Amino acid sequence: MYETLTDTFSRLASLDREVVAIAWLSLRVSVSAVLIGCAVGIPLGALVAVAHFPGRQGVVGLMNASMGLPPVIVGLVIYLLLSRSGPFGPFGLLFTPAAMVAAQSVLVTPLIAALTRQIVADAEAHLGEQLRSLRLSAWRRAGILIFDVRFSLLTAVLAAFGRAISEIGAVLVVGGNIDGFTRTMTTAISLETQKGDLALALALGLVLMALVVAVNAAASLLRSYAARAYG
Amino acid sequence: MDILRRSLLSLGLAALLAGPGLAGPAWAEPQTITVASTTSTEQSGLFKHLLPRFTEKTGIGVKVVALGTGQALDVGRRGDADVVFVHDRAAEEKFVAEGFGTKRHAVMYNDFVVAGPKADPAGARGGDVTASFARIAAVKAPFVSRGDRSGTHAAELRYWKEAGLDLGAVRGEWYKDVGQGMGPALNTASAANAYILADRGTWLSFRNRGDLAILVQGDKRLFNQYGVLLVNPEKHPQVKAKEGQAFVDWLIAPDGQRAIADYKIEGEQLFFPTAEAGKS
Secondary structure (H helix, E strand, O other), rough: OOOHHHHHHHHHHHOOHHHHHHHHHHHHHHHHHHHHHHHHHHHHHHHHHHOOOOOOOHHHHHHHHHHOOHHHHHHHHHHHHOOOOOOOOHOOOOOOOOHHHHHHHHHHHHHHHHHHHHHHHHHHHHHHHHHHOOOOOHHHHHHHHHHOOEEEEEEEEHHHHHHHHHHHHHHHHHHHOOOOOOOOHHHHHHHHHHHOOHHHHHHHHHHHHHHHHHHHHHHHHHHHHHHHHHH | OOOOOOOHHHHHHHHHHHHHHHHHHHHHHHEEEEEEHHHHHHHOHHHHHHHHHHHHHOOOEEEEEEEEEHHHHHHHHHHOOOOOEEHHHHHHHHHHOOOOOEEEEEEEEEEEEEEEEEOOOOOOOOOHHHHHHHHHHHHOOOOOEOOOOHHHHHHHHHHHHHOOHHHHHHHOOOEOOOOOHHHHHHHHHHHHEEEEEEHHHHHHHOOOOOOEEEOOOOOOOEEEEEEEEEEOOOOOOOOOOHHHHHHHHHHHHHHHHHHHHEEEOOEEEOOOOOOHHHOO
């Protein structure tokens, strides 16, 4: 154990450009997926929070349950959709970074939607009556509330990013872990573990964790800056 | 206005981050083929050795998806790869018979070894793989099986059968079916101090051996033949037949065969070329 750990740190020092490229791909794929997840999930979550329609409780339950979607299953479904023999086969997207973005988007969208719904619903408890008295449409009320809770939503976005960048099941199945093309931090760590090179796997793990910490730190800096400037 | 400007700004930033490279390479490199292959060829480092030589000569890039033989053939069946490079002769011939592959070419062989605890509690050491398997089963010594429909798994099942054992009847807690690739299976065997059938390439490049050592090798039945097949373009029109065939042709030509023979780990040659063209 001790030997592995000291070995880990010596390997850490020798990590090369290849690792930087892998980390950069992981970051790009997961950030893209989170952006897509935000574009769909935030409006969706807010609308469900403010609108009243039959079956709303069911939708809320479904959204909450979808936070626990198993990545491998999502990967498998996206794989079958993107496969040459599947409905989206002609686009040739399987085993590309775009496929990984698609799979991770499906994973994080329900998470963002469910958390947004809760945050917006809490805000609506305070402001909802006023907004409804203005006879605004659900869309307008959702928009106003999203803007009102925009700093709290950062937590939802970061949770989604954390889920995306740390998952392996989906990216492995739809990306194929192709050297220099679809190899991400998690699939690289898994590969090195399989090869029995536990020190290198741990070193890569430390890089991944540093990446996650850096993104979270950047987000919280941005948040406090924005809160001061526009809050 | 302010919100609009900031939204536009972040959208632009996102496009900058996500845009280049994500969708790009799929179109930017038409000269790239996808090869579905096995974990043994990828994890032993053979592809890292071969592919740059092939690409330098032909300008064709190769992307390798490493899976078990059964899965790799399935990827070919669905048309998600241009070339399949695997090791389970019976399954390969079935693949061709079903019309999914054009022709099977023998490329090279390597060999399997039986690894196990150095103390060898089952007394499995020797040069006869089926006798060793029989002794392992007789004392119910821990044995780790790939259990993943890989070529190695298919070979293991063959040896049990040849040892005259009905695995369904004798298997028990001692037989650990992990359903994973060679590396994870070796990790499990190393942790459980169990016997395991492994391909020599993965064994040599595997670092976490613990107390395991090679106990059985050299039996002719342990030879493991690799075949390469172009996925039939008549079944899947998008298959890059010209580039894929170029890869197959290069592998079985003297050039590729020499490159295969040149690959060594710790001075040991891992794969032995067998293609007809390479013998000249």
